[in-house]
Every structure is written in C-alpha cells, then in structure tokens.
Amino acid sequence: MTNVLELRGITKRFGALTANDDVTLTLGEGEILALLGENGAGKTTLMNILFGHYAADAGTVRVFGQDLPPGLPRAAIALGVGMVHQHFTLAGNLTVLDNVMLGSEPLTRARSARGAARAKLMQIADRFGLPVNPEAKISALSVGERQRVEILKALYRDARVLILDEPTAVLARPEAMRLFETLRDMTKEGLSLIFISHKLHEVMAASDRVAVLRGGKMVAERETAQTNPAELAELMVGRKVERPARHDHKIGAPVLVADKVRVEEAGARRLDDVSFTVHAGEILGIVGVSGNGQAALGGLLSGLAHPSAGHLMLEGADIGHLGPRGMIRAGAGRVPEDRHAEGVVGELSLWENAVLERLRTPEFSRRGFVRRRAARDYTATLIDRFDIRGAAPDTRTRLLSGGNMQKLILGRVLTNGPRFVLTNQPTRGLDEGAIAAVHAELLAARAEGAAILLISEELEEAVALSDRIQAIVKGRLSQPISANEADPQRLGLMMAGVWKEDGDAA
C-alpha cells in the first residue's frame, strides 16, 4: 500500500498551549483512518494544519509525495485534499448545485457553466453512491443530506483524500451507519479517508486503523481489527474509565404522569397524545431518531411549551400550564438539550448561572437585591461537590469545557432537591471521563428517589441508565419496555415505529 499522505513531526503552539506536539501520521491509499481523541486533544488542529487553515510551527505535510506549502488551503485543494467540517459551510438560500460550484469558478468568467457542472456533479453522485437533487435548496434538506452535499463539494473539487471532522456529531445513529457504509464504498473508488471522532463504537465499526491523540501527542496507533473499545478508551483518556452501572432497586410511586398530552406548534402536532409515567427512583429513557418530537417533549417538560390537550401531572398537581419558573417551584429540575443555547449564559460568571433559576428565592435575594455572598458560597460548594474543574465562582462560564458546563447545570438542578428531573441529551459532545461523571450523578439522583426522564439518541446510554424505555416516533410514544429486555434489534424496530398499539411493545 502506498502512502497518499504523510505528516511528519507536526508541532503547533497557541500561546502557552501546545495543541500538537511532534505528531507523525500516514494514510495509505484506500484506507479509512480514524483519528481518536478527547475534546481538546488536538485532532481538529492537526487536520486544520493538513488542510492549510493553520501553518504548523514545525513539521512537514506531504500529499502524494509532494510537499504542501503551509497555510494555503488552495494548495491543499489543488493536491486533492478535501475537508468536511463539523459545522457545515453551506449557503442555505442557494441550491445544492450552487453550493457545490461556489468558489470553484473564476469570478472573471461572465457566464457560469451550470450545465457542465451539473453533469459533473451527477456523475460524481452516481459513481460514489451519493444521490442528490442538484436543484434542491439547502434549507429544505435534512442534516444528513446537507452533509452529503458537503462531501460532494469536496469530491467535485477532485478530492482524493477526504477529511471528515466529527462527521456523526449531527447525525442520528441509522444515518451515521449509512454514512459509514457510503464511506466504505467510496474507498473502493480510490478515495482515502480520515475521520475524527471521540466515539469508540463508530471507530471500531468503520475504520481500518486508529490513531489516538491525547494532550496533543500521538499516543498510539492500532489496526482496528487488533484492538478493542476498552483498550482504545484507556489510550484516549490515559487512565481506566468505566461508566457506572445501574443496579436494580425498588421503584417508588408515580411522580410525573403524562396523560394523552398533545403539543402543537405552528399548527403541526409535535406530540400526539403521548402518555407516560415516571416513578420515584426510576429513570425512564426516551429513545428515537432525532427530529421525532424530542424537542417538543423537552419543551413541554421544561415549561416552554404547553399541552393543547391532555394533562401533565407532577405528584397529582397539573403542571402543564406552568412556565419554567412555576415548574421549578413545583419541584421539576430541567437539563436542556443545548448547554450553550439554553443551559447557561456564557458571558456571565459561574455563580450568576448557578443561581439563575432561583434568583427570586429568599435564599439568593433579599428586597430585590441579589445575595451575592450566599450565591458565591453556594457555587463554591457546587464546584466542590460536582467536581467542576478549572473554575472559581467568578470565572466566566463560557470558559468551561462542555463536561464541566454540564456538571454545573446538573449541580444547579440536583442540589435543588427536585422530585422530577428532565435530562435531554445529557452527554452529547462530552468525552468519556465527563460522560462517566454525568452518568454517576444521574444514577445517584435516582438512588435518592428522583424521577428522571432521559431523552437520548445514544442507545448505549439509554439502555445503561434506564429502568424502562419508550421510543418516540413522529411525535408518538411506544409502550414502555423494561431495559433488561431491550436489545438493539427490538429497540431498532421500536424506533422505526413498529409496536403494538395496546399491550406490550413490539
């Protein structure tokens, strides 16, 4: 196998931080290499150097035997390197074809060669098995389809080495699996691929070889066939990390009961007569492919959306029409899906975020003035109790890593002694260590008798934490099954909408 790509001794510093430290990496023709590492391990920096977004402080990049001049994305493209960013760079108001052609035509040409471009795009789409409608507007496409357009954009520029940065971060499980099948087929057409990931299962499923980065250093390279998830996890984190396990215990009385709840938004039914019950000391998992009503369910249980029919009862009291503040007062704790957008105000300090939900309680305010000392003291105990690292009460919250930010939000919710806790995608984007910590906190809250509803797209997570599981499909909920009876086939069927209407599921 010949090497299409060689990175030798790449070092890159940002101020005091060494993002890449003497990293050497090769990619063979037709190979799929997974670049594995925790958040902040230097994966994205390395790929940005390869693509020319950054210039390395030391080291060389060779593509097809030629030295790549540093800091010139144009040169990288010319040599056949294509990059698919985690956050798509598409213009939503333009068509697929427009987006693919964007930047590949000289500005000086009076007429654009749409006909030829269209033919080339269709030929590429056909050859690589990436069906697409060139005249569709990007804004009308699903996330998975948009990613396909990003890949086509790279292939249109004759990429022979493709770099994908966290390609599954925005995809649901089946879409992710389909993507990897497609990528595998693409290597048969002579393409070589690097994908960046911190998810062990997809690295195991989709790569030929794994390179593990930790703290900017290349710590290991393994043939995928000759390693296992446990070894990779240890290499990635640098120590043994085990997710905590759920132990069966006695489940209490019903705490939160939804009875045929309907939620409508802009005339469309987002939740269609859903019923569920969460008991004290129980975690109820809601699994499903993204976009099937999870957002509406999250909105309902955080007090941002209200039922247009049916009842939502918390310990016998109807809470369906309370707003967020009323829900909190009634004993509901809520962990939002998007930490940055809804969880915290990044520009405010940790202590201000810690007390944000309870600013108007006597604990943290007196006569309209904030009790700053009480708030700071409380935050200090949160930092200590929930192991929020690298932060003091006065630190700006946006400086926290995703995991520490999530611990802050969890702490704010759990120290309030909630009867019911909503957690929506609680570990999305977190690294292994943080996932284990979040899981441990949720299980501890369960042991203390909280009723927890877990919305998750990670099946492993849902099965590991939940006592019972329901699937959400097109705004409707399946009957619950016990997590002990849940296997991937059965859950897959449930998530595809196959269940009996009454009685047991599937």
Place this chain on the structure above:
Amino acid sequence: MRLERRSHVPLYLVILAPLAAVVSALILAAGLIAAAGVNPLMAYGEMLAGALGSKLAVAEMLTRATPLIFTGLAAAVAFQARLWNIGGEGQFFVGALMTAWIGHSLGLPGWIGIPVLMLAGMAAGAALLAGPAYLRLRFGVDEVVTTLLLNFIVILFVGLMVEGPMRDPLAFGWPSSVPVDGDFRLPDLIPRTRLHIGLIFAVVAAGAVWLVLARTVFGAETRAAGLNASAAAFAGISLPRTIMGVALLSGALAGLAGSVEVMGVTAGVTTTMSPGFGYAGIVVAMLAALHPAGVVAAAVFVATVFVGADAMSRATGVPSFIADVIVALCLLTMIVALMFTTYRVRR
C-alpha cells in the same frame, strides 16, 4: 490573518478601547479640518481651550454633559438588555414638554414641585418607549424603526405645541413654550454660570443605575436576558417583564434628561433646545461600553467636543458641525475598538 476570541479581556484593554477610539476619531476628523484649510493641531487646541480653558468654559461644558449623562444612561440600560432604544431624542422632548406644561401652572412649593416635575418627565419618557417595547414583545416589530421614527413625530408635535396651545405670548413671536414657574428653576451650582444642580442629579442617577444593574435581581435578569435570551427564559426569567421593565427605566432616564434641561437651563421648550442629546447619548453609552461610571466620563468627553467645537468654529472658521462628525466617528471607531477587545488578531 484571523481573529481569535480572547478567553479573558484584561482591564487595561477595557479602559484603552474608548481612548483608542477617541484618538482615532480625532485623527480621522483632523483630515476634514485640514481640508477646511486649518491646522488640525491648532483647531484642537482652540477646542480644548474653548471647553476647558476657563471656569466659565468648564461650567458650560458640564451643563452640556448633564443631559448627556441621562441620555447615555438611558441607552446603556436599554442596550444591556438588547432593547435598541434609538428614541432617546423623542423621549427627551416629551419629558421636556411634560415638565413645561405642568410646571407652568403647578401650585406647589419648589422643593416638592421639582421632584414632581422630574417624575412627570420620567413618566412621559417611559410611556413613549413603552409603546415600541409592547409592539416588539407582542408582534415582533423592530424597535429600531419605531423608536427612531417616533423621534420625528415627537419633534413635529413639539413644534405644534410651541406654535399653538403652549405658545409663550411673552416670547416676542419666538416659537417657545410657556416657561416653568420660577419656583421650579433648578438652583445654580456655580453662581453666574448656567451650571445647575441637575449635574448632581445626573451623577446620582449613574450611581443608581449601576446599583440596579449590578446588584439587584432585576439587573441580573436584565443582563442575562440581554446576553442569552433563550437561556434566561429557560431558567424562568420572564422576558416580556424584563424587557418592559428595561424600557420603562430607559425611557424614564431620557425623559428625565429633558425635564432637568427645562428646569435647569431653558425654562421653556423649543424645537432647537437639543443639539441631538438623545442621539449623542447612544455614542456616550457605546464609548462607556454600557457601564454607568463610563457614561459619566464619556458624557464629559462628548460635551467637551460639542462646546469646544463652537469655540473652535469662532476662532478658526471651521464649521461647528465638525462636532457631530467627531461624535459620529467615535461611534464607528468604538465599535472597531470593541472588536479588538473581544478578539485578538493572529497570523
């Protein structure tokens, strides 16, 4: 070259940014002054002398700074909550008009009448901004448009009133409203100057606004709503209540500017009594990075430019409109300077 977000904004940059913005604006304006055939250094010298060269000049400058502190605070409060109140000018005028209207025939002693008139001006300003705030909350109408357009409506209304129902018969045909009663004229701070105790009110107001924003629950909710509205709403903060509260406070401060200006300086209302105090308040707030203490300093600077430009104009013949140019340039350079405090440039 790329921009990288700073993880931490050091204090020296926070202070340096407005200074750099002012210096850049003065350098840019120097080009125009030179184009008018005058040595810019000499012109700026005249400007400084005209604003700060004598006790009388300083008193006049501080007289101008007084309404600017109020309108600057009004803009700062609103902008903290991302309520884009461009209507300070209109709120200034309704505050002034309300004060003159009631103050002409109010049968109360001065020590109680003055606070009553200040409250009346505040109520008028608050009411004027409550409308656009309601439209934004209820129907999503952009308050930039509504508050800006209301300025013109209010000034035309003021013209109508001072030519008609509120016309002062003793003003010899000069379009001015009836004056406030002599009991309600604010006492002078320095004898034989126009400087009145309104300056002290303004500085106290800055302190009060700081206290509200930095220490109260309402202030914390305002900042949270301004910085991340969805997170604030998720945490149970009522956005409509917060925005409406901010609108009332901001409108009241701008209305107070007009009220104090009438009682302290002009006695009656004219359509020309404000050289753009409301608009300049926006620049003051931006130069202050929305901090109340900074508002006082920025108001003094802008007043210096306004007063000094008149003196410079008399001495050198450069049109005094250069003051508006300098103030407007400050807004632009400040926006650039703010970018450099938030981001650093990397190669």
